[in-house]
Amino acid sequence: MQLTREEEKAISGEYGEANAMAYRILVAIGEATDAQNLIPIKWAHVSGVNYNTIGDSGLNFLRKISEDGGRISVKSSLNPMGFDRRNIPDLPQDFIDKQLEITTYYERIGITPTFSCIPYEILPIPESGTQVSFAESNAAVLANSHLNLITNKESALSALASAIVGKAPYSDLRTEEYRNPTTEIVNESDIENELDYGLLGYFIGKTMKKSCTGLCNLSKKTDFWNIKSLSAGIGTSGSCGMFKIKESSKNNEKISFGDKEFKETKDELNTSEDGQIITFGSPQLGFEEICKITALIEGKKFTKPCKIFCPRSVFDKSEECGISSILQKSGAEFICDACTCLTPLIKKENYDSIITNSVKAAYYMKTSNKISVALKDVKTIVKEYSN
Amino acid sequence: MKIKCKKIVGGIAKGKLLFSDQPINFLAMLDLKTGQIMDTNHKLNNLALKDNILVFPNAIGSSVGAYTIFSLKNNNTSPNGIICTNSVDITTASGCAISNIPLVYIEKNNYEILKNHYEEKGKNSEDVLLDAENESIILN
Numbered sequence: 001m002q003l004t005r006e007e008e009k010a011i012s013g014e015y016g017e018a019n020a021m022a023y024r025i026l027v028a029i030g031e032a033t034d035a036q037n038l039i040p041i042k043w044a045h046v047s048g049v050n051y052n053t054i055g056d057s058g059l060n061f062l063r064k065i066s067e068d069g070g071r072i073s074v075k076s077s078l079n080p081m082g083f084d085r086r087n088i089p090d091l092p093q094d095f096i097d098k099q100l101e102i103t104t105y106y107e108r109i110g111i112t113p114t115f116s117c118i119p120y121e122i123l124p125i126p127e128s129g130t131q132v133s134f135a136e137s138n139a140a141v142l143a144n145s146h147l148n149l150i151t152n153k154e155s156a157l158s159a160l161a162s163a164i165v166g167k168a169p170y171s172d173l174r175t176e177e178y179r180n181p182t183t184e185i186v187n188e189s190d191i192e193n194e195l196d197y198g199l200l201g202y203f204i205g206k207t208m209k210k211s212c213t214g215l216c217n218l219s220k221k222t223d224f225w226n227i228k229s230l231s232a233g234i235g236t237s238g239s240c241g242m243f244k245i246k247e248s249s250k251n252n253e254k255i256s257f258g259d260k261e262f263k264e265t266k267d268e269l270n271t272s273e274d275g276q277i278i279t280f281g282s283p284q285l286g287f288e289e290i291c292k293i294t295a296l297i298e299g300k301k302f303t304k305p306c307k308i309f310c311p312r313s314v315f316d317k318s319e320e321c322g323i324s325s326i327l328q329k330s331g332a333e334f335i336c337d338a339c340t341c342l343t344p345l346i347k348k349e350n351y352d353s354i355i356t357n358s359v360k361a362a363y364y365m366k367t368s369n370k371i372s373v374a375l376k377d378v379k380t381i382v383k384e385y386s387n
Numbered sequence: 388m389k390i391k392c393k394k395i396v397g398g399i400a401k402g403k404l405l406f407s408d409q410p411i412n413f414l415a416m417l418d419l420k421t422g423q424i425m426d427t428n429h430k431l432n433n434l435a436l437k438d439n440i441l442v443f444p445n446a447i448g449s450s451v452g453a454y455t456i457f458s459l460k461n462n463n464t465s466p467n468g469i470i471c472t473n474s475v476d477i478t479t480a481s482g483c484a485i486s487n488i489p490l491v492y493i494e495k496n497n498y499e500i501l502k503n504h505y506e507e508k509g510k511n512s513e514d515v516l517l518d519a520e521n522e523s524i525i526l527n
Contacts, residue, residue, distance in 0.1 A: 028490075056461075157482065205447065
């Protein structure tokens with residue numbers, strides 16, 4: 001990769017150790033992805049906040065970056081942490097202290113503490129074709145596929161490095177060549193709701209070895225919740241960072257997603273018939289989705305505990321509109337700043353099984369938290385678990 | 388025998404080859420304390436990465452997997468070196484970069500040579516030398 005003289009100086013430590021570390025990360029990625037040079041980006045979304053996931057090593061790394069003068073040079077937002085900062089739950093004090101310490105370092109680096117995995121629903125979207133740097137796999141896939149933004153499927157560290165340096169290696173999905181699919185998934189099953197879209201996404205991630213996939217026989221006009229589930233599914237199971245809903249092309253290699261593939265995917269993730277608690281929000285719910293659940297549950301009560309994970313700003317808006325109180329009256333509990341995925345709030349000690357409509361939650365609950373999952377779409381959940 | 392590879396993160400590592408034809412979601416699958424893969428759907432289930440040279444297609448899933456690699460290194464449970472066989476993804480590259488774990492990429496034909504060597508010698512084969520600096524893997 002070609003570096004400018006300024007970039008060479010930075011990597012040798014002339015602008016501080018944090019800058020040098022950021023450049024070292026970007027150069028390794030440049031080598032890995034055959035980039036010729038670094039290009040400017042306008043927005044970095046950084047993951048690696050939850051103490052449950054980054055642990056003491058991550059905490060120490062962030063402390064060092066913040067002490068070594070690491071400061072953002074572009075707009076930067078932050079992924080969820082382990083719990084709700086304004087409603088601290090009953091967790092070990094050590095966890096709480098370390099989690100808050102991590103957030104202090106990110107704030108010192110200058111990253112806006114959005115604590116959200118859906119930055120695209122809470123911050124203004126830049127103009128079409130803007131280069132950004134999104135870690136958080138659902139956000140990267142959705143940004144490329146639905147918002148006309150340009151990013152690679154970044155890692156927690158590459159997005160942090162790009163937040164500091166304001167640049168990213170020019171490679172892979174950042175180049176036009178890679179954004180045109182040569183392989184396509186042909187949908188041959190009846191895809192209806194957000195759960196079905198999530199399952200399709202999980203299948204795509206698992207099957208597709210390329211950075212961008214075509215997606216045929218699927219309506220372009222679909223609910224945003226469906227697009228979000230599709231993106232989260234793709235991000236969870238694979239390395240693919242973009243889909244394009246399109247007409248089939250003669251020359252493209254084709255992979256079918258029929259009833260058999262649908263069933264196999266569901267059987268892998270749906271590990272329980274029933275669960276002890278309902279969780280919504282992985283990725284976190286946006287305002288529209290909260291409105292949809294409200295419309296379904298209004299006047300009724302959940303028959304099982306129900307946790308709704310959403311960004312603080314989405315909760316505030318729901319509160320202003322009087323929607324959150326309807327949900328709270330129905331027995332739902334809101335948790336801001338966190339997400340179902342790898343939350344320390346749902347542990348094997350307390351729960352054997354959960355009910356959710358999220359394929360991403362199902363995968364991480366099963367694999368990391370060792371908890372069984374009953375996968376049902378939102379309408380079915382409200383129908384079966386309310387009266 | 389020497390096999391050519393492409394350097395992504397420099398350094399020299401020694402260890403036994405640990406092969407996986409399946410990708411890895413580092414965040415979801417790894418037990419940080421033991422360095423074992425804990426996923427009943429993965430062929431390396433229960434096997435530890437520690438002290439080995441991990442040969443696998445690429446990482447998948449969570450962007451936070453980069454920190455998992457760093458934690459493994461700090462807990463002394465990381466592989467000594469990593470060889471990617473499909474593509475070197477951003478998660479693995481950045482995780483290895485801050486952990487100083489030598490990381491290389493090998494082309495398909497060289498992967499076949501490596502795999503044959505592994506299958507001939509079995510799991511108890513001698514250590515191989517991964518010399519990322521000189522872009523070569525040295526087999527006994």
